[in-house]
Amino acid sequence: MPGTILTLLTLLCILPIQAAPTGRAFVTNERSNSLSVLDTDTLELIQTLPIGKRPRGIGLAPDGSELYIALSEENRIVVLDPDTLQVLRSFPAGSDPEAFAVHPNGHIYISNEDDARATVYDPRDGRQVADIPVGLEPEGVFISPDGKRVVVTSESTNMLHVIRVPEHDIIKNVLVGARPRAGTFNRAGTVLYASSEVAGEISRIDAVSFRILRSTRLDEDRAKPKDVLLDKQEQRLYVAGGRANAVFVLDPESLELRKRIPVGKRTWGLAMSADGSRLFTTDGVSGTVSVIDTTTDSVIKTIAVGKFPWGIVIDD
Amino acid sequence: MPPIIASMVMQSTPPVPPPGYGALCRALPVLCGLLASGPALAAEFHFYYAGEAGGALLGARQGAAEARIQGRFLGQDYRLEKHPGEGTLPPQGIGIVAAVPAPALLALARAHPEVAVFNVAADDDALRQSCLPNLLHVLPSRRMKADAVAQWQALHPDAGVQAQAWHPAFVKFAARDLNKRFRKAHNTAMDDAAWAGWAAVRMSADLIARGDSQDAPGLLEQLRTALAFDGQKGEALNFRANGQLRQPLLLVNDGGLVGEAPVRGKDLDSLGARSACPSP
Numbered sequence: 001m002p003g004t005i006l007t008l009l010t011l012l013c014i015l016p017i018q019a020a021p022t023g024r025a026f027v028t029n030e031r032s033n034s035l036s037v038l039d040t041d042t043l044e045l046i047q048t049l050p051i052g053k054r055p056r057g058i059g060l061a062p063d064g065s066e067l068y069i070a071l072s073e074e075n076r077i078v079v080l081d082p083d084t085l086q087v088l089r090s091f092p093a094g095s096d097p098e099a100f101a102v103h104p105n106g107h108i109y110i111s112n113e114d115d116a117r118a119t120v121y122d123p124r125d126g127r128q129v130a131d132i133p134v135g136l137e138p139e140g141v142f143i144s145p146d147g148k149r150v151v152v153t154s155e156s157t158n159m160l161h162v163i164r165v166p167e168h169d170i171i172k173n174v175l176v177g178a179r180p181r182a183g184t185f186n187r188a189g190t191v192l193y194a195s196s197e198v199a200g201e202i203s204r205i206d207a208v209s210f211r212i213l214r215s216t217r218l219d220e221d222r223a224k225p226k227d228v229l230l231d232k233q234e235q236r237l238y239v240a241g242g243r244a245n246a247v248f249v250l251d252p253e254s255l256e257l258r259k260r261i262p263v264g265k266r267t268w269g270l271a272m273s274a275d276g277s278r279l280f281t282t283d284g285v286s287g288t289v290s291v292i293d294t295t296t297d298s299v300i301k302t303i304a305v306g307k308f309p310w311g312i313v314i315d316d
Numbered sequence: 317m318p319p320i321i322a323s324m325v326m327q328s329t330p331p332v333p334p335p336g337y338g339a340l341c342r343a344l345p346v347l348c349g350l351l352a353s354g355p356a357l358a359a360e361f362h363f364y365y366a367g368e369a370g371g372a373l374l375g376a377r378q379g380a381a382e383a384r385i386q387g388r389f390l391g392q393d394y395r396l397e398k399h400p401g402e403g404t405l406p407p408q409g410i411g412i413v414a415a416v417p418a419p420a421l422l423a424l425a426r427a428h429p430e431v432a433v434f435n436v437a438a439d440d441d442a443l444r445q446s447c448l449p450n451l452l453h454v455l456p457s458r459r460m461k462a463d464a465v466a467q468w469q470a471l472h473p474d475a476g477v478q479a480q481a482w483h484p485a486f487v488k489f490a491a492r493d494l495n496k497r498f499r500k501a502h503n504t505a506m507d508d509a510a511w512a513g514w515a516a517v518r519m520s521a522d523l524i525a526r527g528d529s530q531d532a533p534g535l536l537e538q539l540r541t542a543l544a545f546d547g548q549k550g551e552a553l554n555f556r557a558n559g560q561l562r563q564p565l566l567l568v569n570d571g572g573l574v575g576e577a578p579v580r581g582k583d584l585d586s587l588g589a590r591s592a593c594p595s596p
Contacts, residue, residue: 114496116385136385137493155490156546157386158522173389175526178546179490198489198546221583224550 019065022082025271025280025314026067027289028055029306035069036289036305037085040273040316043291043301049085052078057100057110058311061123067313068108068123070097077108079123082315091126094119099182099311101141101150103165109150111138118152118161120168130168134161140182144207145189153180153194160194162210172210177201177217182227186234186252193237193252195225202228202239202255216255220244226268231294232276240267240281247281247290249297259297263290271312282309359392361524362408363517366399366424367415372436374502375513376413381501382514383521390525396517399424405431410524410532413516415509418443425451431532432539434516437509444558447593450536453560454512456481460588464565464577467586471579479565482511483573486566489550511547515561519545519553540596551584558591 024046027036035051038044053073060067060082067080070093077097078090094112097119101109107129108121118138120130135157143150150163160180162172177199185192185207192207200223203215218225224242230252231238237255239248243266249259264283267290271280279292282305289309291301365376376396383394399412405428412428414421415437425433425448435443435453444457456464456479464479484495484505498506498514506514520535522545529535540559544552549564556562562584567575578586 114493135389136382136497137490156382156493156548157389158525158546159386159389161389170389175390178522178544178552198550198552199544200552 018063019083021064021274021316023316024082025289025312026058026069026082027269027282027305027309028058028069028311029287029308030054030056030284030310031308032306034306035080036309038289038303038305040278040314043303045303045305047085048306052076056098056310058313059100059102059108060313060315062102062104062106064315066123067315068100068102070100070110072096072098072113077110077121077123089126091121091123093121094128094131099139099141101143103143103150104147109141109143109152109163111141111152113137113139116154118150118163132161132163132168132170134170135159135173140180140194142183142185142192144185144192145187149189149207151183151192151194153183155179155181155197158196160205160210174205174210174212176203176212177215181225184228184230186230191252193228193230195228195239197224197226197242200224202237202250204252204255214255216250218244218248219257223248227270229270229272229279231272231279236294236297238270238272238279240270242266242268245283247279247292261292261297261299263292263299264288264302269310269312271314273314274316280312280314282312284308284310359524359530360395360408361392361410361521362395362397362406363520364397364399364405364409364412365415365513366412366420367437370415371504371507371509372413372415372513374498374504375436375506375510375515376517377513378498378501378510379514379517379521382497383517386521386525392521392524394517394521404428405532407531410535411516411520413513415513421451422446422448430536432520432536434512436512436516441589444560444589445592447558449540449559449596451559452516452539452555453558454516455508455561456563456565457560457588460560461565463587464567467577467579467582468567468575475569475574477567477569477574479577480568481508481563481565482506483566483568485573489548491548494548515545515547515553519543519547522546537596556588556591557595558593560588560591562587 025038037047052071057070067082076090077093079088095115096113097110098113118132135154137155139155140153152161160174177196179198181197183194200218204213223244225239227240229238237250237252247261264286266284267281269282281290289303293300380396411432413434439458461479523538529538543554547553565577
């Protein structure tokens with residue numbers, strides 16, 4: 001018995017202290033320079049606060065204690081307390097910071113859209129950790145579950161750049177369909193998915209050899225895919241369909257279309273609740289967030305937010 | 317025209333550390349610069365520009381500079397040089413960007429039948445009926461522009477608009493980024509000819525990057541049959557059988573951007589005449 005207690009105590013010391021989740025979803029509104037705060041339980045808008053010029057990328061610290069927002073036209077990242085919504089600090093984040101991903105070690109990997117670079121920052125002190133030349137219009141950033149690979153898409157060079165951590169060198173460049181925008185790894189880190197907006201394509205890629213295993217073109221002219229996300233059981237791949245005004249549900253293996261969920265206009269961003277029961281979309285032109293119940297894959301609520309909602313992150 | 321020297325397209329881009337040299341490069345950037353031109357250069361491709369200095373030339377230079385950025389990840393290099401005027405192109409010659417009037421354009425296309433000749437300056441409808449398989453019209457034809465205006469005016473009866481391939485205030489579909497890069501590099505706004513010059517080089521380099529076309533005849537074949545080019549106008553672009561690039565157009569009123577064509581509900585083939593030329 002004392003042994004068990006000791007083990008528990010030891011575990012408590014080893015595990016990072018998680019900040020209590022706020023139960024909120026945070027949405028950047030690119031054209032109203034604001035942040036919308038939603039209650040993920042009641043699905044109501046709680047608050048809208050001015051945040052700075054052209055907010056786009058958004059993410060949480062690994063322990064949930066801090067919220068990061070990229071202000072593209074201010075060339076910096078602002079750090080908020082997700083609970084009090086107070087601005088804690090901000091730091092310069094290179095030219096035109098757009099999308100970013102937070103590494104399990106706490107570092108922020110950013111695409112600097114107008115500078116053909118990916119940069120890495122330590123948000124604790126704003127120090128630049130690395131600066132990596134990539135292709136034109138870098139956009140999507142996603143990180144392997146073990147943290148050893150960071151993938152940056154360059155939209156106008158049509159590539160996924162695979163960056164090794166901690167070396168921060170590019171070990172592979174994968175040519176995909178025109179205008180790659182976003183991607184995600186599976187939980188095992190064996191496969192990744194990427195969207196190509198202008199080609200209307202989704203690619204399934206081996207995460208060791210980085211060979212394209214399969215690509216599929218969404219069979220709808222207006223389908224311009226952006227965010228992609230796996231469901232919790234990894235049985236479904238959700239794709240934000242852009243101008244198709246729908247979320248596409250694909251089989252993650254065959255990439256065959258299973259379902260089409262109509263949402264607001266120009267849907268770009270996706271985020272999943274921690275329990276996997278709800279999928280949130282940002283609908284740019286409509287200025288809404290659509291909430292999808294993943295048991296039925298249908299919209300249960302549409303929440304009005306600011307102009308051109310871009311990024312969304314859930315703190316639950 | 318002023319001589320076009322290769323160094324003009326060699327915009328300085330930071331060296332890419334080869335795999336394994338990241339830490340070394342951080343410690344010794346100079347050494348890294350020596351080591352690190354990325355993968356060993358396997359291939360060099362040359363474009364030739366025919367025409368006066370102007371927007372089209374700046375556009376082609378921008379396209380070549382961007383192609384080099386892509387190429388440095390793939391061991392490919394690109395150059396833009398002055399068209400030699402006579403004789404065949406050297407083996408690295410991959411395409412001709414031509415900002416010349418119709419008669420000179422036809423002569424160029426006939427003189428280099430296996431090389432893609434990109435028309436980036438002439439909008440004559442008759443040129444689109446020449447059916448020369450290597451003559452590719454990146455600029456929209458007069459007819460396409462007239463169709464775009466007619467579509468717009470059917471919805472907005474009083475609007476006096478004109479149609480253009482491009483506009484420096486266009487921001488959608490990352491047009492903002494292209495306009496910004498072009499202005500930064502050349503200190504001037506991107507016009508139709510500049511967009512066309514840029515597009516000619518970029519669409520070629522995108523196909524070359526994919527590895528299916530390593531010489532001029534191969535590239536020409538791919539351009540005519542396998543193109544899905546991101547012209548930063550929101551659609552994947554390709555050529556009609558008559559060599560005309562299908563593309564959205566922008567509607568401009570008094571210098572200001574007011575809309576896009578095709579209008580909602582119409583497709584890209586609603587702009588311009590049907591091709592009367594045999595399919596490739």
